[in-house]
Amino acid sequence: KKSLEEQNIKLEQKQNDWLEPMAKWLNYAQNIEKIVRDSNLLEKKVAAKEIFGSNLCLASRALRGEPQNQWAALCAAREMASKKSE
Incomplete structure (x- = not known):
């Protein structure tokens, strides 16, 4: 018994383990637009590494890369929202 x-207590504790990382990601995602418009290159570099991982390449003085899954989904959702508002 x-x-x-003990197993029940562990399960109750584990069921909310994803909430904090998700909340952090949502806060970061909300700040991305501000970071992009800001002139702080270090923040832009950190954001690019967070979104694209270490698979970035420089082509024609512009960064190129494929966003990781969660960021790609956010980008697609934003594009759909902007198309609906037009």
Whole structure:
């Protein structure tokens, strides 16, 4: 009985483990537009590495890369929202 209670407690604790990382990601995603418009190159570099990982290349003085899954989904959602507002 005690082990079942311990397992139940562990499950209750683990079910919310994803909330904090998700909240951090959402806050960061909301600040991306500000970072892009800002002139702080270090913040832009950190944001680019967060979005694209280390697979960036420089072509014609512009960074090129494929965004990681969660960022690609955010980009697609933003594009759909802008098309609907037009």
